[in-house]
Amino acid sequence: MRNMETLKQQLCKILYKIGALKFGTFKLTSGKISPYYIDLRIIPSFPDAFHKICSLYAELIRDGVRVENFQRIAGIPTAGLPFASVVAYNLNKPFVYTRPTQRKHGRERRVEGLLVSGDVVLPLDDLITSGKSLVKAISAIRAEGGIVNDAVVLINREEGGKEKLAKENVDLHYVLNASEAANTLYDAGAISRNELNTILKQRKE
Numbered sequence: 001m002r003n004m005e006t007l008k009q010q011l012c013k014i015l016y017k018i019g020a021l022k023f024g025t026f027k028l029t030s031g032k033i034s035p036y037y038i039d040l041r042i043i044p045s046f047p048d049a050f051h052k053i054c055s056l057y058a059e060l061i062r063d064g065v066r067v068e069n070f071q072r073i074a075g076i077p078t079a080g081l082p083f084a085s086v087v088a089y090n091l092n093k094p095f096v097y098t099r100p101t102q103r104k105h106g107r108e109r110r111v112e113g114l115l116v117s118g119d120v121v122l123p124l125d126d127l128i129t130s131g132k133s134l135v136k137a138i139s140a141i142r143a144e145g146g147i148v149n150d151a152v153v154l155i156n157r158e159e160g161g162k163e164k165l166a167k168e169n170v171d172l173h174y175v176l177n178a179s180e181a182a183n184t185l186y187d188a189g190a191i192s193r194n195e196l197n198t199i200l201k202q203r204k205e
Helices: 002-019 040-045 048-065 080-088 132-143 161-167 178-187 193-204
Strands: 021-027 031-036 072-075 097-099 120-122 150-156 170-179
Touching: 002 040, 002 048, 002 170, 002 178, 031 193, 040 048, 048 080, 048 120, 048 150, 048 170, 072 080, 080 097, 080 120, 097 132, 120 132, 132 150, 132 161, 150 161, 150 178, 161 170, 170 178, 178 193
Parallel strands: 072 097, 072 120, 120 150, 150 170
Antiparallel strands: 021 031
C-alpha cells in the first residue's frame, strides 16, 4: 500500500499526543495480563484525533480490502463501535453491530441492524490481541447468514490474533503492529529503552 508508511506515522503521532500508551499491570479483554495497554477507547474524546483515526480506517479499507468487496461494516463491542459507525457512514456502507451475548427478547439476535443472508460483512475493531472477540463476532455474523472474508483493526498486538483469524479463513488488515509502534515512539524519544523492550518482550511471548 503506497500510503501505509504515512498512515503508520500519523497513527503513532496521535497515540503519543493523546497519551494512549500506558505502562503498568493491565488485564486485557482476553483475560491475559499485560505490562502495557493501548487505550484506543479515549480517541472519541478527542474530536481531531477521532476524525483522523476514522480517516485512517477508511484509507486502509479502500486500499487493503476495497469497498466493492463487502456490503456491510460490523462494529465489535464495545471499543470498535464508535469507529465502525463513523467509518460506515463515511464510506456509505450499511452499519451493523454484534452483541456480546444473544438477546433474550425481541428478535433474539446476536447481530443488530439489517443483515441479509449472503451479505459480505467487514468486522471492524480497535485492536487485536488474542483474536477472541473478533472470532466470536465473526461466528455470530456467519450464524445469521453473513459472509466474512476480511477484518480490520488499527493495531495488531502480535499476540496470536492474526493467526487465529487465519484459521477462520479471515484476512486481518491493520495499520500498525505493536512492535512498529514501539520502535517509532522510541525513535521519537516518546518512550524509554526499557518501555520499548517491555512491548517487544510481550509480543514474543
